[in-house]
Amino acid sequence: MKERTITGVKPTGTPHVGNYIGAIKPALDLAKDENREAFYFIADLHALNSIQNGTQLKQLTYEVAATWLALGLDPETSMFYRQSDITEVVQLQWVLSSVTSKGLMNRAHAYKARVDANRSEGKTDDDRVNMGLFNYPVLMAADILLFQADDVPVGKDNIQHIEMARDIAGSYNNYYGTTFKLPDFFITEETAIIPGLDGRKMSKSYDNTIPLFVEEAKLKKLVNRITTDSLPPDAPKEVEGSTLFSLYRAFATTMETRQMKDAFAKGISYGEVKRELFAVMNRELTEPRLKYQELLYNKNIIDRLLAQGAEKVRPIAKEKLSEVNQRIGLILNFPSILVVKVKPMVKLSTTQTWKEA
Incomplete structure (x- = not known):
């Protein structure tokens, strides 16, 4: 089976x-x-x-x-x-x-x-x-x-x-x-644990979510709002615990993920990471976004x-x-139920009572 x-x-x-x-x-x-x-x-x-x-x-x-x-x-x-x-x-x-x-x-x-x-x-x-x-x-x-x-x-x-x-x-x-x-x-x-815009667990209760099918312009704004640390652009960065990398990995290909991991180790600006994150997210969600809107319309x-x-x-x-x-031990086989046929009732006028049809 x-x-x-x-x-x-x-x-x-x-x-x-x-x-x-x-x-x-x-x-x-x-x-x-x-x-x-x-x-x-x-x-x-x-x-x-x-x-x-x-x-x-x-x-x-x-x-x-x-x-x-x-x-x-x-x-x-x-x-x-x-x-x-x-x-x-x-x-x-x-x-x-x-x-x-x-x-x-x-x-x-x-x-x-x-x-x-x-x-x-x-x-x-x-x-x-x-x-x-x-x-x-x-x-x-x-x-x-x-x-x-x-x-x-x-x-x-x-x-x-x-x-x-x-x-x-x-x-x-x-x-x-x-x-x-x-x-x-x-x-x-x-x-x-999926991190949200502020680094905490992504949750509606924290108001830190990224709606899945938000329009393209709004998606870009939300990605740019993701909090980061204050490391300089060319400083090596850890992928462990990184909100940007966690989200990127979920939407990118295996090769893209490997390349991004190498870029973190060598040093990459968070601005560039956010541009790449938006690109892979928008690529993967564009078609589903259209299907989603069509289904809600129908x-x-x-x-x-x-x-x-x-x-x-x-x-x-x-x-x-x-x-x-x-x-x-619940009883499953109930006795047959007596079915009583009732004639439909019609109303003769707004002032008269109901009678059998």
Whole structure:
């Protein structure tokens, strides 16, 4: 059997370069392996933790879907779907919640970070903590375990989620017998932490991102804003820890990367590096940018592809959930439901009552 890779992107903001380098590009590269089956989904249920505007969530979902498609995802050879279309994910989440300890959830990085922020601001520990945030790792485990993923491409800061999915799977297997395989994370050191404009991790919360499909002139301005140290132009420079080099490597060819590394060692001005960085980024993103804009203009194409993807993955989800339910003892064969035919009703006039047609 082919090994399975699964990747989800949360629609909580317009996709940026960090999303591409850290998750999207590695996932698309893995899918090129003929012995691998790739699952890609839009994690719209996860987004409900922070997006409470339905119109905004719908638009961001379209943007993430268009991003995957513009960058080369092939819905014919891959599984491409919207998380909320697969109701089995939520059902499995509840089952997994019943075998997951609160202590494990207490250790989740996102929850601990929120608690720490609350304490530093003099607020109660649970301020701005909803159950969606607290249970986030269980829903992520359901995303992964339902489809029996072998590995999950993640950034370094998301390794804990995969480790927690393994713990949750192990807990279920211990209670009910081996049902879930234990997933592994897939990470490359080059994309472990993607730096942003200010050198910190690229994140919407830091306002230091480079939107993936920003127009050419804006992209150039953003590249020129990337912070650097004060070394003179002809001084040798280290590629390790360099924001410019990290971004350049993600878009350049192997030969170009090698040449840039040599230029750093010999001495190259940061101005020249930024010009080269813009050139390779713009080269690689020009065509996807056009495809992205076209897809957002024709959202019906996205709707159709996501619907088709859901139809492809739903039988897999149903089969696994059926096995889970059988093991935990839920009754699956319900008695036939009595169907009562009701005649349609029509209204005779605006002042009269309804009567049977």
